Amino acid sequence: MHDTRRTVLKGIWSVGALATAxxxxxxxxxxxxxxxxxGAFEAKSAIDAMKxxxxxxxxxxxxxxxxxxxxxxxxxxxxIDITSNIPGTTAIAVFIEKNPFPYTGSFDFSQxxxxxxxxxxxxxxxxxxxxxxxAGGKHYMTAKEVKVTIGGCGG
Amino acid sequence: xxxxxxxxATLQGDVADVRVLMAxxxxxxxxKDAAGKIVPLHFIQTITAxxxxxxxxxxxxxxxxxxxPVFAFKVKGAKAGDKIVITWTDNKGEKRTDETVVRAAGS
Amino acid sequence: MRVALxxxxxxxxxxxxxxxxxxxxxxxxxxxxxxxxxxDNPAELFEVxxxxxxxxRRGPKNASLEQCDLGLGPGVVKGAYVQLPRYFADVxxxxxxxxxxxxxxxxxxxxxxxxxxxxxxxxxVRTPDPVSIVTYVxxxxxxxxxxxxxxxxxERDTYETGKAIFHYRAGxxxxxxxxxxxxxxKRIRTQPLPNFTKPEQAVRAVQGWPGYRxxxxxxxxxxxxxxxxxxxxxxxxxxxxxxxxxxxxxxxxVNANGHVYRGxxxxx
Amino acid sequence: MxxxxxxxxxSAALLLLSCATPTRDYTxxxxxxxxxxxxxxxxAGMDRLNEDTVQAACNKYQDNPPQxxxxxxEKEQFAxxxxxxxxxxxxxxxxxxxxxxxxxxxAWNDKGGVGGSCYNCHQIGPRESSFGTVGTSLYxxxxxxxxxxxxxxxxxxxxxxxxxxxxxxQMPRFGHVKALTEQQMKDLTALLxxxxxxxxx
Numbered sequence: 001m002h003d004t005r006r007t008v009l010k011g012i013w014s015v016g017a018l019a020t021a022x023x024x025x026x027x028x029x030x031x032x033x034x035x036x037x038x039g040a041f042e043a044k045s046a047i048d049a050m051k052x053x054x055x056x057x058x059x060x061x062x063x064x065x066x067x068x069x070x071x072x073x074x075x076x077x078x079x080i081d082i083t084s085n086i087p088g089t090t091a092i093a094v095f096i097e098k099n100p101f102p103y104t105g106s107f108d109f110s111q112x113x114x115x116x117x118x119x120x121x122x123x124x125x126x127x128x129x130x131x132x133x134x135a136g137g138k139h140y141m142t143a144k145e146v147k148v149t150i151g152g153c154g155g
Numbered sequence: 156x157x158x159x160x161x162x163x164a165t166l167q168g169d170v171a172d173v174r175v176l177m178a179x180x181x182x183x184x185x186x187k188d189a190a191g192k193i194v195p196l197h198f199i200q201t202i203t204a205x206x207x208x209x210x211x212x213x214x215x216x217x218x219x220x221x222x223x224p225v226f227a228f229k230v231k232g233a234k235a236g237d238k239i240v241i242t243w244t245d246n247k248g249e250k251r252t253d254e255t256v257v258r259a260a261g262s
Numbered sequence: 263m264r265v266a267l268x269x270x271x272x273x274x275x276x277x278x279x280x281x282x283x284x285x286x287x288x289x290x291x292x293x294x295x296x297x298x299x300x301x302d303n304p305a306e307l308f309e310v311x312x313x314x315x316x317x318x319r320r321g322p323k324n325a326s327l328e329q330c331d332l333g334l335g336p337g338v339v340k341g342a343y344v345q346l347p348r349y350f351a352d353v354x355x356x357x358x359x360x361x362x363x364x365x366x367x368x369x370x371x372x373x374x375x376x377x378x379x380x381x382x383x384x385x386x387v388r389t390p391d392p393v394s395i396v397t398y399v400x401x402x403x404x405x406x407x408x409x410x411x412x413x414x415x416x417e418r419d420t421y422e423t424g425k426a427i428f429h430y431r432a433g434x435x436x437x438x439x440x441x442x443x444x445x446x447x448k449r450i451r452t453q454p455l456p457n458f459t460k461p462e463q464a465v466r467a468v469q470g471w472p473g474y475r476x477x478x479x480x481x482x483x484x485x486x487x488x489x490x491x492x493x494x495x496x497x498x499x500x501x502x503x504x505x506x507x508x509x510x511x512x513x514x515x516v517n518a519n520g521h522v523y524r525g526x527x528x529x530x
Numbered sequence: 531m532x533x534x535x536x537x538x539x540x541s542a543a544l545l546l547l548s549c550a551t552p553t554r555d556y557t558x559x560x561x562x563x564x565x566x567x568x569x570x571x572x573x574a575g576m577d578r579l580n581e582d583t584v585q586a587a588c589n590k591y592q593d594n595p596p597q598x599x600x601x602x603x604e605k606e607q608f609a610x611x612x613x614x615x616x617x618x619x620x621x622x623x624x625x626x627x628x629x630x631x632x633x634x635x636x637a638w639n640d641k642g643g644v645g646g647s648c649y650n651c652h653q654i655g656p657r658e659s660s661f662g663t664v665g666t667s668l669y670x671x672x673x674x675x676x677x678x679x680x681x682x683x684x685x686x687x688x689x690x691x692x693x694x695x696x697x698x699x700q701m702p703r704f705g706h707v708k709a710l711t712e713q714q715m716k717d718l719t720a721l722l723x724x725x726x727x728x729x730x731x
Contacts, residue, residue: 073292077221077476105216113211118227149660222479223304426560431585433578434636435702450662496636498574504567
């Protein structure tokens, strides 16, 4: 996806668009990456979102660890830990395939940040959680199924 | 104005374990209020974290992140006393910045 | 008919034994991730807010709550929560933490009970002040042992009354609190039901409250938990911060005495 | 089961010893306190705090009434069961599954559309893994017991008034309190007793 971002940044018109966005306060000046990818976030399928991000050609990798519950106690708050053991990892993107808008977020690491992130997400129904890692301009992926159940009255 | 974040940055060796709690409704735009009216989309879109002024962690996220978001990440090469500054921006243009210092484990 | 019933029981027994012997894998999975959730708990956001509210001059009397006596003397917050409910001579009754906070908001700050009781529970758009305050107060007892006192005769009486409330069956479905929380190894849907009549399980009535509830993402106190149990018990509604709820909480907390309270938690 | 309840009694007794022995029955204190503190809300009126004869006996004897009292009251409860006039006890198991899944009904915030809350407490159909364990498993209910008229009657009667069979059962009396209609109870009976129901596969 960072390929896409870099491409966007290199394009003449988009530099102007970015400057406008910075000027409008939508982006902090310290943020060196492209704007929030509306097309990817509004895609209704994971594959369309991946295409919009330019990561649709990812290859399977065992070097990505996803720690998430097999059965989530509550789909409103599902904890996910992601670690990439692929050298040179610069970004991790998360897709919850069965959600209405599968693309959930991208996390970029620079200046010593370890390619690890913990986040908590809403999962509407049992779904694979797919993770795409960007490293050295290439994309790698893996997935883990999370089941969502009906709870009781308690808590 | 948005409520403050709660940020914890603890040193484990030379890696700072940064954990942040944010107060935000993360509305999906699909929920109805008591009167049956759709509550409009309202969610954090971007998060930026800096260590001593250098951007180390950037996130673009969707409304699928849980209400009152929790994130954690790790930064290598940090030391006690380093400054961590985190900023989020939501889809309505609201913004919140908070900071903390990296602490040695157990202090 | 008796024959049919016996058939039913016999058929059920092997299955029940199986469930008693093998630990529930679903529950084990929940517990594993519960720990991760507790590590970073949005309840802390409410704890911070509650502390601000405790210190701020508010209400018609423009006073803070810093002179509120939670049982250990005016202004003492540390360790107060684990020693509640307790008897208070100024009101001649046993009060739980939130009931006492509400009492202080009324007497010290001049708030009206009717106003506080109008919408006492958190919603997606609003967290009532006493909920944040009780979260702050509870957090100041993190890591301490539960020690709800049973010294005053009224504390002992209240415990026994709470116990009787716990076991009282009535209403459209013939339920008591004990219908769900009076036996071991039961669950509703996938939610485990602790047996609150036993000390080692009674702690689960107290532990994790006030709690950040994942459903809806709101902060709830034990006042809400008791209220919602009575709703599902198909009873009429108990008054907010009423003596009935203090009595019930006294029964549950005394049963759990001696266990370490881990502070505000996270709930399904 | 008996053994477990003995253990429960013993541990309850130990608990009492450790917390000063009660000198009397506190139920009247409890009821007086609740009557003072509660208020009617929605469909849940204050009359719900009053015990009927069954609840009173179970409260008085901690769910373990003497045999003769239990037998007499169970007989009374059995007499309240209104059997379908058309003599048919089996409805539509598909509708029954929906009723079994629905946990609404009779609480102060419930408005119409009452369900049976069955999965809250029972394992029933094979496809629903999110089931409670307060009640016994009903999976293969008919297959195990046979599909005869007597078992059909037991299933319908138990749903209608569980207290007719076991006075202090924790199961609500769905027909007796009019939580479920005759058709709904037939549908639930079909869920348990129809050989085509997934419960019996």
